[in-house]
Amino acid sequence: MIKLEGIKKRLGGMQVLEDLSFTVQPGEIVCLLGPSGCGKTTTLRMLAGLDEPDEGHIQGLDDIKISYAFQESRLLPWKSVEDNLHFVLKSQIELPERQALIERYLDLMGLGAYKKFYPEALSGGMKQRLSLCRAFAFPHQLLLMDEPFKSLDAPLRLSLVREVARMWEFSGSSIIFVTHDVAEALLLGHKLLVYSKRPTLVKAEFGIDIPHKDRELGDERLAHIYGQLMTALQKEY
Numbered sequence: 298m299i300k301l302e303g304i305k306k307r308l309g310g311m312q313v314l315e316d317l318s319f320t321v322q323p324g325e326i327v328c329l330l331g332p333s334g335c336g337k338t339t340t341l342r343m344l345a346g347l348d349e350p351d352e353g354h355i356q357g358l359d360d361i362k363i364s365y366a367f368q369e370s371r372l373l374p375w376k377s378v379e380d381n382l383h384f385v386l387k388s389q390i391e392l393p394e395r396q397a398l399i400e401r402y403l404d405l406m407g408l409g410a411y412k413k414f415y416p417e418a419l420s421g422g423m424k425q426r427l428s429l430c431r432a433f434a435f436p437h438q439l440l441l442m443d444e445p446f447k448s449l450d451a452p453l454r455l456s457l458v459r460e461v462a463r464m465w466e467f468s469g470s471s472i473i474f475v476t477h478d479v480a481e482a483l484l485l486g487h488k489l490l491v492y493s494k495r496p497t498l499v500k501a502e503f504g505i506d507i508p509h510k511d512r513e514l515g516d517e518r519l520a521h522i523y524g525q526l527m528t529a530l531q532k533e534y
């Protein structure tokens with residue numbers, strides 16, 4: 298279990314995180330929601346070891362591998378689809394196992410026919426699929442995702458969120474997923490945390506124990522959580 302306890306962080310002369318505490322269970326998907334500038338990315342940066350809390354503790358990160366997915370797909374334009382994956386995996390997995398893994402993930406994401414293509418020939422959605430392949434194929438126990446679908450239109454975002462759920466079924470890893478999109482959180486998260494405005498703490502927490510395959514946005518149970526979540530979020534704007 299990963300545990301953040303009493304985290305405080307000042308940045309640019311502002312108290313950003315005031316008293317942040319939450320846990321992430323093995324295999325749990327935790328979605329972070331909250332107003333712009335409340336410290337969601339800062340939380341991920343601290344989990345990634347790129348920044349340190351001023352006070353408080355993060356436990357449970359020793360001996361675990363972390364993978365990342367970003368807003369931009371961050372592909373290397375001079376490398377083919379499969380070589381983009383080889384590039385990040387070569388330090389982790391030897392051939393021929395690596396090639397087999399890459400092909401399996403590309404097939405899973407419907408990109409098998411494009412493995413020799415270059416990123417410029419891919420649509421925005423396909424680039425994000427490739428970036429998801431890369432994030433999931435990299436050996437990890439924790440995946441940090443910072444608004445990975447922000448630049449895409451709503452229907453595509455939701456179909457990619459379903460892909461994340463499908464890939465998670467294979468990986469079984471813990472995921473922390475930052476989003477401003479309530480629908481994404483409802484379709485994906487096991488635990489939804491609403492951050493307050495700065496100085497930030499966790500203002501509300503919602504659990505969803507509906508299997509991903511049964512989650513539909515029109516579903517009564519999700520609609521109920523949607524109402525509560527929006528009420529909690531609106532108080533922070």
Ligand SMILES: Nc1ncnc2c1ncn2[C@@H]1O[C@H](COP(=O)(O)OP(=O)(O)OP(=O)(O)O)[C@@H](O)[C@H]1O
Nearest residue numbers: 308309310313331332333334335336337338339340
């Ligand atoms: N290196 C830095 N120096 C100074 N201030 C910073 C730095 N990094 C972040 N901040 C500030 O800290 C606050 C929190 O930033 P952060 O990116 O974590 O917010 P966020 O919740 O992810 O926002 P958004 O939803 O808009 O992406 C913001 O006000 C930001 O301007």
